[in-house]
Structure formats: structure tokens, C-alpha cells
Amino acid sequence: xxxxxxxxxxxxxxxxxxxxxxxxxxxxxxxxxxxxxxxxxxxxxxxxxxxxxxxxxxxxxxxxxxxxxxxxxxxxxxxxxxxxxxxxxxxxxxxxxxxxxxxxxxxxxxxxxxxxxxxxxxxxxxxxxxxxxxxxxxxxxxxxxxxxxxxxxxxxxxxxxxxxxxxxxxxxxxxxxxxxxxxxxxxxxxxxxxxxxxxxxxxxxxxxxxxxxxxxxxxxxxxxxxxxxxxxxxxxxxxxxxxxxxxxxxxxxxxxxxxxxxxxxxxxxxxxxxxxxxxxxxxxxxxxxxxxxxxxxxxxxxxxxxxxxxxxxxxxxxxxxxxxxxxxxxxxxxxxxxxxxxxxxxxxxxxxxxxxxxxxxxxxxxxxxxxxxxxxxxxxxxxxxxxxxxxxxxxxxxxxxxxxxxxxxxxxxxxxxxxxxxxxxxxxxxxxxxxxxxxxxxxxxxxxxxxxxxxxxxxxxxxxxxxxxxxxxxxxxxxxxxxxxxxxxxxxxxxxxxxxxxxxxxxxxxxxxxxxxxxxxxxxxxxxxxxxxxxxxxxxxxxxxxxxxxxxxxxxxxxxxxxxxxxxxxxxxxxxxxxxxxxxxxxxxxxxxxxxxxxxxxxxxxxxxxxxxxxxxxxxxxxxxxxxxxxxxxxxxxxxxxxxxxxxxxxxxxxxxxxxxxxxxxxxxxxxxxxxxxxxxxxxxxxxxxxxxxxxxxxxxxxxxxxxxxxxxxxxxxxxxxxxxxxxxxxxxxxxxxxxxxxxxxxxxxxx
Amino acid sequence: xxxxxxxxxxxxxxxxxxxxxxxxxxxxxxxxxxxxxxxxxxxxxxxxxxxxxxxxxxxxxxxxxxxxxxxxxxxxxxxxxxxxxxxxxxxxxxxxxxxxxxxxxxxxxxxxxxxxxxxxxxxxxxxxxxxxxxxxxxxxxxxxxxxxxxxxxxxxxxxxxxxxxxxxxxxxxxxxxxxxxxxxxxxxxxxxxxxxxxxxxxxxxxxxxxxxxxxxxxxxxx
Numbered sequence: 001x002x003x004x005x006x007x008x009x010x011x012x013x014x015x016x017x018x019x020x021x022x023x024x025x026x027x028x029x030x031x032x033x034x035x036x037x038x039x040x041x042x043x044x045x046x047x048x049x050x051x052x053x054x055x056x057x058x059x060x061x062x063x064x065x066x067x068x069x070x071x072x073x074x075x076x077x078x079x080x081x082x083x084x085x086x087x088x089x090x091x092x093x094x095x096x097x098x099x100x101x102x103x104x105x106x107x108x109x110x111x112x113x114x115x116x117x118x119x120x121x122x123x124x125x126x127x128x129x130x131x132x133x134x135x136x137x138x139x140x141x142x143x144x145x146x147x148x149x150x151x152x153x154x155x156x157x158x159x160x161x162x163x164x165x166x167x168x169x170x171x172x173x174x175x176x177x178x179x180x181x182x183x184x185x186x187x188x189x190x191x192x193x194x195x196x197x198x199x200x201x202x203x204x205x206x207x208x209x210x211x212x213x214x215x216x217x218x219x220x221x222x223x224x225x226x227x228x229x230x231x232x233x234x235x236x237x238x239x240x241x242x243x244x245x246x247x248x249x250x251x252x253x254x255x256x257x258x259x260x261x262x263x264x265x266x267x268x269x270x271x272x273x274x275x276x277x278x279x280x281x282x283x284x285x286x287x288x289x290x291x292x293x294x295x296x297x298x299x300x301x302x303x304x305x306x307x308x309x310x311x312x313x314x315x316x317x318x319x320x321x322x323x324x325x326x327x328x329x330x331x332x333x334x335x336x337x338x339x340x341x342x343x344x345x346x347x348x349x350x351x352x353x354x355x356x357x358x359x360x361x362x363x364x365x366x367x368x369x370x371x372x373x374x375x376x377x378x379x380x381x382x383x384x385x386x387x388x389x390x391x392x393x394x395x396x397x398x399x400x401x402x403x404x405x406x407x408x409x410x411x412x413x414x415x416x417x418x419x420x421x422x423x424x425x426x427x428x429x430x431x432x433x434x435x436x437x438x439x440x441x442x443x444x445x446x447x448x449x450x451x452x453x454x455x456x457x458x459x460x461x462x463x464x465x466x467x468x469x470x471x472x473x474x475x476x477x478x479x480x481x482x483x484x485x486x487x488x489x490x491x492x493x494x495x496x497x498x499x500x501x502x503x504x505x506x507x508x509x510x511x512x513x514x515x516x517x518x519x520x521x522x523x524x525x526x527x528x529x530x531x532x533x534x535x536x537x538x539x540x541x542x543x544x545x546x547x548x549x550x551x552x553x554x555x556x557x558x559x560x561x562x563x564x565x566x567x568x569x570x571x572x573x574x575x576x577x578x579x580x581x582x583x584x585x586x587x588x589x590x591x592x593x594x595x596x597x598x599x600x601x602x603x604x605x606x607x608x609x610x611x612x613x614x615x616x617x618x619x620x621x622x623x624x625x626x627x628x629x630x631x632x633x634x635x636x637x638x639x640x641x642x643x644x645x646x647x648x649x650x651x652x653x654x655x656x657x658x659x660x661x662x663x664x665x666x667x668x669x670x671x672x673x674x675x676x677x678x679x680x681x682x683x684x685x686x687x688x689x690x691x692x693x694x695x696x697x698x699x700x701x702x703x704x705x706x707x708x709x710x711x712x713x714x715x716x717x718x719x720x721x722x723x724x725x726x727x728x729x730x731x732x733x734x735x736x737x738x739x740x741x742x743x744x745x746x747x748x749x750x751x752x
Numbered sequence: 753x754x755x756x757x758x759x760x761x762x763x764x765x766x767x768x769x770x771x772x773x774x775x776x777x778x779x780x781x782x783x784x785x786x787x788x789x790x791x792x793x794x795x796x797x798x799x800x801x802x803x804x805x806x807x808x809x810x811x812x813x814x815x816x817x818x819x820x821x822x823x824x825x826x827x828x829x830x831x832x833x834x835x836x837x838x839x840x841x842x843x844x845x846x847x848x849x850x851x852x853x854x855x856x857x858x859x860x861x862x863x864x865x866x867x868x869x870x871x872x873x874x875x876x877x878x879x880x881x882x883x884x885x886x887x888x889x890x891x892x893x894x895x896x897x898x899x900x901x902x903x904x905x906x907x908x909x910x911x912x913x914x915x916x917x918x919x920x921x922x923x924x925x926x927x928x929x930x931x932x933x934x935x936x937x938x939x940x941x942x943x944x945x946x947x948x949x950x951x952x953x954x955x956x957x958x959x960x961x962x963x964x965x966x967x968x969x970x971x972x973x974x
Contacts, residue, residue, distance in 0.1 A: 027802030062796060065901045076902040078792035209785035213904035216785055220905055224920050236967050238785035238817045248968045305969045621787045635795070639788050649814075650970070659814065680815045683968050 002430075002457035002470045005099045005106030008695065014105025015464035016091035017627075021634035024059040024088035037064055038500040041487065042080040043142065043480035044624045046364030047071070047214050048489035049080050053481060053500045060087040060481055060500055070563055071192065071489065077213040078622050078636060085633045086479065087501065091463050093476035094505025107464075107474065112506065116513075119431075119473050120520040122456035123159065126429040132409070136163035136418050136427045140434030141171070141372030143510070144485030144497055145551075146536040148368065149383055149543070150511055150527075151433070152376020157403060157526045158518035162412035163427060166377040167435045167625075169415040171328065172369045173378075173711040174336025175362035181337075182344045182594045183580075184587030185548050186385060187370065187492045189347075189359035190323070191566060191578040196221035197357030199319040202230045202312070204343055205254060205329020205717070209238035210621040212327070212363050212490070228319075230312045232257060233329060234616055235646070235688060236681035245311045249302040251616045251686055252603035252718035254330045258342035259290040259598060260298030261313045265349055266290070270317025272351030279584030280348050282595035289597035301600065303683065317350060321357035328365060328618070332716040334604045336708045341596040348593045354581035364490035366625070367480075371488030374549035375540055379412035383540060384547020393547075400543045401526060414712035416441060416705060422450040433460040433477065433510060438467040439626035439694045442703035442714040443669045460513055465628045466694040476507035483509050485533045486559060492577075493564035494554050511536070545570070548587065603718040604706030605668070607685070611720035613651065614686040615667065617699045618717075623692035630692065643693050644677040647723075648684035652676060655725050662726040665689070667702040667719055675729050687721065770894025774912045777886060777900065778924060779821065780942040783907035786810070786819035790899035790908055797898050798889055805851055805884045806899055807873060816964070821908055823899060824849060824871045824884035826938035832863035832872055832883075840881075847938045848888055852881040868930045868953075886938075928953060 004011060023029065037052040050069030054062035063084050065074035096115035097107035126135050137155045141148070155164035176186040183189075195201065195218035208215045216239055223229060231240035232247040232254065240246055249257050265271050266287050276283050295306035302309075316322055324347060330339035340362070347353050347360035364370045375383045383400075386393035388411050398405040413421055419441060421427040441447045451457065451470040459471040462479050484499040503509060511533060518527045530536055534556055545552040553569035553576070566576035586593040607614060622639035624630045631637060645663050657663055659678040664671055665687065674689065674697065682688055691699040704719040769775050788808050795804040811818040830849045833841040840856035841863060843849050852863070852872075859879040863872045872883040887897035891910075895901070900910035909916070916924060924940040927950035934950060943951065 022802060029801075062801075065793075065898075067901070074896075074901045075904050076789055076793070077904055078788045081789055081792040081796060081902060209787065209905070213785060213787050213789070216783075216905040220783055221919075226921075236817060236964070238787075238819070241817050241964065242782055246963050246967055303968070308963075308969075621785075635792055639792075677813070679813060681817055681967070684970065 002454040002472060003452050004469050005101040008469070011106055011464070011469045017631045018090050019634035019637055020085045020089045020632055023061045023085065025056075025061065029061060034061060038481075038498050039066060040481065040498045040500065041495055042076070042367070043083055043086075043629070044079045044367055045212060046366055046369050046490035047212055048367060048487055048495055049076055049214055050495075051076060051080055053084055055500050058501045058504070060084045071491065071493070072214045075214050075217060078639060079624055079630060082633050082635050085635070086629045087481060089463070089632060091632055092504060092507075093462055093464060093474065094507055096476055096506070097474040099472045106469075112508070115473050115475055116516055116520060119458045119475070120517060122429060122458070122472070123431075123521065126455060127160070130428050132160040133162050133412070134427055135159055135161050135429040135431070136413070136421070137161065138415060138418065138430065138432040138435045138437065139164065139166045139377040141166060141168045141366045141369045142434045142480070143368060143372060144483070144487050144533065145368065145371040145375055145494070145540060146485040146533040147511055148372045148377050149375045149540040150514060150530070150536050152383060153401060153526065154514050154518055155377070156408050157401060158521050158523040159431070160407075160409065162409035163379065163418055163421070164377055164412055165379040165415045165418060166372060167415065167437075167440060168366060168369050168373045168378065169712060170440055170714065170716075171365045172362065172373055174331035174333075174708055174713045175326070175340050176373055177711045178337045178340035178344060179362070180548070182341055182596060184589070185580065186373065187549070187567070187580060188361040188364070188490055189353065189580050190361060191491045191493065192218050194357055194359055194579060195219060195323050196225060198222050198227055198321050198323040199357065200228045200230065200315045200322040202232070202316055202322065202324040203239065204232045204258070204324065204326040205331070205339075206325050206327035206363055207233065207235075207237040207239070207329065207618060208325070208327075208363065211365065211619050213621060215325070215363065228315050230315060234683050234686050245308055245315065247304045247308055247312060248683055249304050250683065251614045252333060252335070253302040253600070254333070254339045255335055255342050255598050256293065256298050256301040256600040257304060257309065258339065258346065259293040259600060260295055260309050261316065262286070262342070262345055262349060263290040263293040264295060264310055264313035265317045265346070268313070268317060270313070271349045275351030275584060276349065279586070280593045280595060281590070282597070283349070285597040286345050286595035289599050293600070303685070316346060321355065322350070322352050323357065324352075324360040325363055326360075327363040329717060331362070332713060333718055334706050334708050334715045335601065336713050337710045338598045342598040344593075345595050345598065348595055353593065354579065354584055356579070359579070368487035370490060370492060371486070371494070374488070375544065379414055382408070384544030384551070385549035386547045396546070397543060400539065403526065416707055416712060416714055419447055419450045422453050425453075428454065429456040430454055431458045431460070432467065436465040436467045436626035436628050438470070439465075439698055439700065442700050442716060443705045444698050444701045445670055446705060460510055461628075462507065463628055463632065465626070475513050476503075476505075477510040477513060478503045478507060483511070483533065486537060486556065488567070489564070492566050494551065494559055494567060495564040496556060496559045604715050605704050605718065605720045607720045611667065611722050613721050613723060614683075615665070615702060615719045615721040616686060616688050616717050617691045617703060618688065619692065620690045623690065625692065627692040627694065640690075643674050643690050643697050643699060645674050646677050646679055646682045646688040648682050649678050649680060650684040651687070652678045655723055657723075657725045660729050662729045664724050664726050665702060665721050666723070667704075667721045669704070670701040672696060672698070672701050673726060687723065691716070768894070769896070769911075772894070772912065774914070775910065776913050776916065776924065777823075777897065777939045778909040778916065778942060779823065779939060780907050780909065780922070781818070781820050782942070783905040784819045784821055785905050785907070786817060787904060789902045789904060790821050790823075793898040793902040794884070797887060800882075803875075803882060805882050821899065822869070822871055823908065823939065824886065825869050826886060828936045828938070831866045831868065835862040835866040837862060844888070848886045850885045850888065851883050854880055857881055868928070868933070868935060925951060927951070930954065
């Protein structure tokens, strides 16, 4: 039974999140004790900035910038600077745990033998009774390419389940689906060094300053060359503050705005007829869909002045080069795929593909969101971005894996659908790794009820995340710096993650845990040849060969020698592909880029008398995703300690809300209480809550489970709420209140 | 490979600036994204680990996301040092105004009140003023200051004047008027045009409409 063994408070007391405020040994530790500097990359977002970790013994004690890596040249955001504080952490799991309501903190330490045999017994019991697909697996793209590949193979051949999906389902799938359908390949169109070559930069739903901070330096380099900046966002984000054109639209109206831009491009003949003729298809249908989308019409739908829509179209249409960067703002919607297609239409219509300074690209959010979605832990995909329903693709992978094609299960359920299937009693058991769905999926109460219905739940992780609190067995896995492998950055650059330290105590590397489960399930013959993660990469190379995401020409040695290699890279002698679509050659079967007709439709939920305010959610720069790591790193928590409700003064005044007041926010799912931050930098019909916190502070208590029909991404960015003032509260905390922590031995505020 | 047009063209900053006397530390507040990386990195420096000597200010969060990284401007004639009753603030031969010396500092906060830029901070926990010393342990060895190294948007920037001119728009200015007081700083800021002379911080900007004044066109002004 997957329920919390003791109260949430008791679990938090024992397993955190507690704040790690200082490196091991304290701040005064002598720097001369550092044994070595290990060059690696940040464990957080998709930019994958390079840095050095300072190591003393088996502990990471600090960081040093890496000036030489071309992507970030030493630059880091605060998460990259402080990431090392997740190691040597009081909350770190050192041993396997088993649920025990009588033990302090609700779990007892057990041997690996006990933890693994219990897990394998439960997998076999559930699968024998209910069928293989009744045991599901959820995984995460903080994992390296090697582990992603292993998990894809493990779920299909060791568990024998179709139901494997991953947390990239909440991140990249809208962009992936649109890119594959329109352009035939799911990757950023350009290496980031094309951004400074652009004359115009169009950011659509991309808060780059907070979610991809180093990308701002590329945008500023473009502006140093005279580039103009267009920003489309319901909030004046830090990068929007100096934009040339700001499109402050209502949440969920992106396709109307983008369609109107296309309408103006066509009406003014700011389109590249020769490119459309030679390299694309479907233009007429796309043009017909926006025939009536005048700026005046779009202004009514989006709330953006018509002249600004025209200005954006003029900048994009009359510039020789341009880059459109989009992110979760337009992708976290029930129209996520259509929104991305509307962006692609703007690129195709103006011939802004395959040339220096030209491209339309998503900004991958998660650390290995790019590589992770290519090599196997997506429910409908096999390595190399192959299609699990395609007989030829299945046969090829079966040959690589040495199994019968029939042994590979078919297409499974997506992450949110797995939750629904648990509710429907179709899925009874779950294994998860590096995914915190209780915090990161919409409608928290619904997710919690699903966990409680599971007959058995095992979790592989390094901290006891909010989801792991519900586990029957917790298998203590490895941190990013405790293993080696590769990841693929937002640019499509395969890079090397180097091991700095060994897992502490009895914790094990994730892949060793998975291999042992596979052996105990009697499927060792498919996995026993993996002695190192490099062995997995070598098999991945072959498995991806000839696929849409072809890594065959990438080797660990090349990655080290060449500061990363860009896929597609089909042969050892191939230089890698920094810029896709050169010469107007797309990866679709006929080589043409496909326009798609995108008509505007409403989001799943629209404002009404009962819920009259739009709610949108997003990130702050000092926190990352569900906060499993960043809510344990003291300086990052101090920077932005709790979620705040951003609200415009006009809306606040109507409800009698002053800055710092406590506000109850209620949606059709649930309600939550948090302090207000009254600012003029958000639309007066919209409120914003960052989503990194858990429990009573979780924004996803409010969000809607509605999914994009194609990508199955939830509509985090658009739901409707009502608000009421509850009372006064202390002033809103901000970074000015950062204190100096001089007690190096303090592990949590309660102990200081 | 990245080329000069798109990359910063830097290999190893340490090698690049060792022994150079034409380097300049630049603040361009218009590029600040408020991420706090500068503050986070400052606290990692070897000589004052765990304590940041710089801070980040929201100018007026109610009406803008404008933030300002507050590094020391390193005045030619530092007011903070002039008003210090304990002679705890020293200026070295390179013009770097150092943080207060312990045990001289008596925590009186004269410097905090006197600094025209609002840089020094009194730290109650240690009963001492702390402020930026331009990462003297790094810059003296040719490395960029920690904050300018990590700054994602290059709002804080360190390099040669020639490099700045080649790479970036705007001009460097180190002269400020605070009413009748004229101040020259070692740290430069970025202006569109140096011609009008020192920045007079007491004068408001020209009243012309910008979209930032009405970002959501609530007053009907797109």
C-alpha cells in the first residue's frame, strides 16, 4: 500500500527538505585541502553549462568557473554556482529504505538484498496477477543518455511493460511533436552561436532570464550587433524589460497572436516566395487558416494592441535573418503542439531556416531533456528517436538488443495517463526514478489519490522526494556527480558528465540498481554485458544508427576532444551538425518543411463569473522544477524562500489586497494560500504562481489536468481561479534579506 | 567552432589579463536580469567564503523588474574611506578600495551612510562593514572578478577597453555628478553617448512615452 507511513510533518522532520547552508567542513575549510578539480556540467537545466567541481576526498567542497567551454565561457546562474551544496547533504539517502510506520520517520533501513528481493517479488506478483502492463515505470531526464537508454531497454525487456514514460512529458513533448511533424526531426534548429547572427530575436513564451539565463548573453550579443528583440509573454520578464516590442498577451492566446503575425506577413508580402516554392508544402492551407486574423481581431482575443502585432510582424518579416525561440510558455497548453507549429510557420514563410542567424527553436528545459527524449524512456519511442509502432524500427532495435521483435512491447501510456490508469485500476505497481510527480503533475490531490491506490511502489532516488514518501521501497541511488556519462544540451550538443565522487554509504549508482533488478527478474542476458556506462553508450550509438537522432559518429573521446559533438552525426568522420536544414533540406520523407493550418481555439478552461481570473505558472531563477534538489540548497532557498502570488495593482485593489497580504487562490481543483506580490509587470486579468514547492505551497494544487491531444502535455500555463484576501502578512521577502550564515555546522534553520 | 563574431573570443581569462593595465570593470544595469549569480558566486571566493561582499537591489519591484548589481564603484577619492573614523578602509596602488579591515572597523556605519552609491553594508552578525574589493585575490592574478565571470547577461563585465569597443554597443563613463559633488570611479557604466558629460543622478530622465510605462496598454497607449 503506497501511503505515507507517518505524517508528512514527521517525514519532513526526518528526511527534509532541510537546508544545506555550507560545504562539508564549513566555509572556513582550508582551500589547500582540495585534491582535484573535476570538469563537468551543471545538473539542472537544458543549457548544461560547464564548470569545475572542487573535490576533497570523497566530498565536493566548491566550484570554479570553466572559462574554456564555448557555450557558457564561465558564466553560470545561481543554481550552477550553488549546485555543489546538494552533495554531503543531511537529507542524502545512504541506504535502501522500506516503509515501516513504526520506525522513526516512517522508514527503516534495510539491506540491498531485502530491498531488491522485495521489489522483484512485488513486480512478479503484480505482473503474474494483472499482466505485464499493470506494472509501470516513470523516469526523468535529469538522467544521462546512457541511463536513459538503459531505462528504455530495462522497461521493455526486463519489466516487459509498455507503460514507461518520463517527466519530459511535462516539458518538451509539444515542441517535439510539432518539430517531427513539420520538419521531420526533434532538435533545436541551430547551435546557440547562431543567435548573435540574427537581426531580430523573437521570444515566444520563453522567460530566458530566469529559466535559461546564459541564453540572455547570446541575445545581448545579437543586440550589440543591432538586433531587435520581440517578447511575447503575459508578464514583463527580466529579458522583456528592454524589448523593442512587447506583446503582453492573455494566457492561452498565443496561436491567435502568432496567426495574426503570419496574416500580416502575407498581407504585406513579407514572405519568401522562392523558399516556400522550393522547400516547403502546405502554405496555402496555413494561409487560409489565418485569412481573417487581422491585428484588430487578434487584439480583441489577445489583449495586445494591434499596432504592436503589426510592429512584430514588420520586424520579423523585413529582416534578412532572425531567430524565434519558444519555450514552455506556449508549449504547456492544450494547444502546445499547434502553438509551436504556428512558430514554425513564421520561420518557413520567411525562409528563416538553414542559414546563419536563422532558425525557429525550442529552448529545452530539463538537463538532458534533449537526449532523454531521443533514446528510449518515452512511451512511444525507441532509441534514435525511432517509432515504437513502426515494424522496421522495432525490427532494427530487436536486432541490436538480441531479442525477438515480439518481445518489445507496443506503445504505452503517457505520464498523466499512467496516473489516470492507476485510478482506473489498470496499473497496480510502479517503479520511478528521478521524477517527483506529486509536485510536478497538475491537480496534486488527484496524483496523491493515485499513489495511495498502488499495491506496490518502488522509488530510486538520492533524496526522499515528496513522491518517494509514498514508496514501499526506496532504493538509494546516485547524484549527478557520482556517475559518468553524456547528456545532450538544448543546442543538440552531446557533452560529457564526469564523475567527481562515489555514492556515499551504501548508496549505489542508478544503473547498477537497474541491472541487478533485471538479473533478478531473469533477464540478465540482455544486460550482463554492461560493465560501465561507456558500454551503454557504445550500444546506444549502434541503436541510434540510421534513426532520426543518429549518434553513431559520436564517441566519448570525441566529446571530450571537441568540446561536445552535435547530432545528427552518422559517421565517426562526420563533423556533427551545428545547424539543421542547410540548403532548405528538411528531414521529412520528401525533404520539404511542412506548414500546418493553425486555427485559434480557446484553452480547456476559460474565465467565467465563478473563476474570473487567469492563472499561469512558471519558474523563478533560484529554483528548479519540483525543487527536490534546489529546495535543499540554503542559499537558493534564501533567494526566493516561498511562492508568491504576482498580481497587478488594479486587480489587487478590487479585492483590497496590499503587497504582502495573504491571499486564498481557488480553482476548480483546490485552493491554496500565499502572500501577494503586487506588481505592474503582469496583466491585470492574470495572476502568476511559481510551481517549485510542495504540499500547501504547491501551485499544482490548482492547475488543470487537461492535456494537449497530440503531445499529452498538461495545460500548466492556463487555468482559471478566483481570489480573496485573508489578511495581513509580513512584508514580502526578497534577496535583500539574504543573511550571512556564519554557523558552518548548522544544517537547518531550526538548528541555528 | 565559435568564431569572433559570435563568441566572446576568450580562451582563458586568466592568461588574457595577467599583467594588463588597460582592463576595465563595467556595470551595465540595463542588462541585469536579477538572477543573483553574482552574489552567489561572490560568496564562494576564497578570501571570504560564505559571505557575499556585493548585493543585488530591486529598484522598485512594484513597477519594474529592473534590478541593479551593487558592486563597489571604487571611487578615485572614496567618500567611505574619508568618513571612516577608524581608518579601516584602504585604497591600494591599483585604485581598488578595499573592504573594511578587522579589527579596525568599529561597525559605526558612517561609510554606509556616506557612500553615494549605497554600496557598503553593515553586517550585524560580525559587527563589521563588508563591501566588494573587486575580487582582488583574482584580479591581481589576471582573473576576472567572480561576479563578472559568472554574470549570464554580462551586466557585470571585465575586459580591456578595446575589447569592449569591439564587442559592445554603448560608451563607457566613469564620471558622476551628485548635485555639486563630482565623483570619478574606477568602475565604468555604459551610456549611449558620453558627450553630455557626467551622469547627473539627481536629474530625472526626459519624459517621453515608452512601452514600459504602460506595458499592457491599460491607458490605451500601445
